Amino acid sequence: MNKEFIQFLERYKEDVQTVLNVLTESAYFYCTDNENIFYFLRQHESVFAEFFRVCFNWELITNDKCARLFKDKIYNNCRENRLVMFQLKGRDEYIAFMLMLEFYEKLLDQNNMTVGDRENPHFRFGELLEFQRQRFCELFPEREELRDAEYIRKNILRELMPKLCNYRFLYELKRPDGERISHDRYIYEALPALHYYNSEALEQSIKEGAWESSASAADIIEGEDIFEEGEEDGSF
Numbered sequence: 001m002n003k004e005f006i007q008f009l010e011r012y013k014e015d016v017q018t019v020l021n022v023l024t025e026s027a028y029f030y031c032t033d034n035e036n037i038f039y040f041l042r043q044h045e046s047v048f049a050e051f052f053r054v055c056f057n058w059e060l061i062t063n064d065k066c067a068r069l070f071k072d073k074i075y076n077n078c079r080e081n082r083l084v085m086f087q088l089k090g091r092d093e094y095i096a097f098m099l100m101l102e103f104y105e106k107l108l109d110q111n112n113m114t115v116g117d118r119e120n121p122h123f124r125f126g127e128l129l130e131f132q133r134q135r136f137c138e139l140f141p142e143r144e145e146l147r148d149a150e151y152i153r154k155n156i157l158r159e160l161m162p163k164l165c166n167y168r169f170l171y172e173l174k175r176p177d178g179e180r181i182s183h184d185r186y187i188y189e190a191l192p193a194l195h196y197y198n199s200e201a202l203e204q205s206i207k208e209g210a211w212e213s214s215a216s217a218a219d220i221i222e223g224e225d226i227f228e229e230g231e232e233d234g235s236f
Contacts, residue, residue, distance in 0.1 A: 005051050008044070015040050019048060023060075027086070027167045028193045029067040041067060064116055066192040086167050092156045099135050100164065103128055104194040115195040122173070125161075126184030129153055153183070169193045 009016050019041045022029050031038040041048060042062060049060040052069060059070040088094045107121035108114060129149050136146040145151045164170045171189040175181060 005047060008047055012040070012044075023048075023067065023069055027068065028191070030168075030192065031065050038067065061196075063192070063195075065118075066195075068193075068196070086163075088163075089159065093160050095136070095139070096132060096152075096156045096160050097164075099132050100128070100160075100169070101194055101197050102135065103131050104190050106131070107190055115192055120192065121190050122187055123190065124184065125186040125188065126182075128188075129157065129184065132157065167193070 015037065018034075018037050022033065022037065023041075029038065029041075042064075045060070045062055052058040052060050056071075057073070061068050061070055088097055103123075104121070107123055111121050113119070113121055129152065132152055133146070133149045136143075136152060140146055161170070165172055168191055171191055173187040173189060175186070
């Protein structure tokens with residue numbers, strides 16, 4: 001592998017270095033980020049996969065729209081507190097993320113789309129908020145505060161939405177310059193990263209109290225993700 005990769009690097013040095021950097025700089029690498037580099041990665045996927053597996057013990061996962069590195073262990077414990085995992089804060093935020101996955105699947109069905117389609121589904125924040133309110137009420141009918149959409153907005157989604165944008169599960173579309181609109185009318189694009197997580201785990205996770213552990217959400221649902229620290233922006 002070493003000789004093959006060195007020869008590959010010498011032949012396509014600039015493209016190879018770009019692929020290696022984009023894969024390690026963000027949580028997910030989407031085809032729409034840089035189509036030429038993404039197609040280069042897909043064309044030589046086996047070479048890159050072997051490089052990451054042998055050198056880092058990481059798994060390269062790709063589909064037609066998205067690529068990511070799967071890392072199941074932190075080696076530098078001395079700096080662990082300087083790394084940021086995709087973690088969810090408490091039961092309500094954990095469940096709200098799972099409901100986001102359900103909402104994503106609903107969007108695909110409503111729009112007759114699949115995860116492999118070139119375009120991604122869009123939605124208004126108000127649509128998501130009402131879906132979350134209804135599902136929270138179904139799951140926890142004894143909690144009267146969850147009947148109030150404003151409670152869910154301020155106490156659950158206010159912190160979750162910027163986190164989902166930061167880790168590239170969602171993309172907030174730009175609003176027209178100078179136009180003031182309510183938060184309910186903010187438009188988001190649901191990104192393919194949501195496809196990697198299993199919404200069917202919701203009921204079992206609630207029963208087992210998975211959010212009570214110190215593990216990351218990715219560790220609970222699918223596997224641990226370690227990403228470089230980045231700023232969260234956006235407010236509600």
